[in-house]
Amino acid sequence: MLIDCHCHLDLYPEPALVAASLREPCLVLSVTTTPSAWRGTFALGSRVTGVHTGLGLHPQLAEERAGEFALMESLVGAAEFLGEVGLDGSAELRKTRPHQERLFNSILDLATRAGGRVLSIHSRRAAEQVTSRLRAFPDAGTPILHWFSGNLKELRLAIEIGCWFSVGPAMLRSRRGRGLVEQMPRERVLPETDGPFALDVAGRPLHPTNAREVQAGVAELWGESVEVVADRMAKGASAIRTEMHEVGRA
Numbered sequence: 001m002l003i004d005c006h007c008h009l010d011l012y013p014e015p016a017l018v019a020a021s022l023r024e025p026c027l028v029l030s031v032t033t034t035p036s037a038w039r040g041t042f043a044l045g046s047r048v049t050g051v052h053t054g055l056g057l058h059p060q061l062a063e064e065r066a067g068e069f070a071l072m073e074s075l076v077g078a079a080e081f082l083g084e085v086g087l088d089g090s091a092e093l094r095k096t097r098p099h100q101e102r103l104f105n106s107i108l109d110l111a112t113r114a115g116g117r118v119l120s121i122h123s124r125r126a127a128e129q130v131t132s133r134l135r136a137f138p139d140a141g142t143p144i145l146h147w148f149s150g151n152l153k154e155l156r157l158a159i160e161i162g163c164w165f166s167v168g169p170a171m172l173r174s175r176r177g178r179g180l181v182e183q184m185p186r187e188r189v190l191p192e193t194d195g196p197f198a199l200d201v202a203g204r205p206l207h208p209t210n211a212r213e214v215q216a217g218v219a220e221l222w223g224e225s226v227e228v229v230a231d232r233m234a235k236g237a238s239a240i241r242t243e244m245h246e247v248g249r250a
């Protein structure tokens, strides 16, 4: 089964072609970076049952698109999961930090009021702050930290509060990324690509189907067979899918 827990279908040069290449059975969490992109991206994924579209507002756009939070509030009832959301502590975004923090708090509060959501979370250079916010909103839902790049202490904090982790081929290529994956709870690790932003070894954007490489990469790290890892990831994906379906019934 194809599992890609974080990709940007709408941002490929030819989104319809990528969407058309996806087949059941799959679990694809197609994230968006602005609430105004949600409807179109939802339509893009609606042909395949296993494609779910996240309602997101990326931290890099927190200042520029703050006005779209009202739209996010009006769409949350229809959204099975939220993402991409989070915080970005990169130096070039320092001046937007107050905006980012205000927005992330509002989003976690919104998720809580909506009864909880699966959340695909960006935490670059902000892992500790992200976990501290998640701690403050324990009923916001099930956090999946995408492409986690914090340190081991931050990883432990995230594990403690029940975070899941989506890991991609790009992360598995770096020694540091592999070191983090070694310490992650195996039953809470799922594949992702972060395509088209993340690239393959040849510098081409990863396609959601490249997420299949993750099972093999992780199996090697953990000293397990690909079958054992694939089976565990399928179980994890089914747990995440169940949570999203519960939202639909609420």
Ligand SMILES: [Zn+2]
Residues within 6 Å of the ligand: 006, 008, 031, 084, 194, 197
């Ligand atoms: Zn992303």
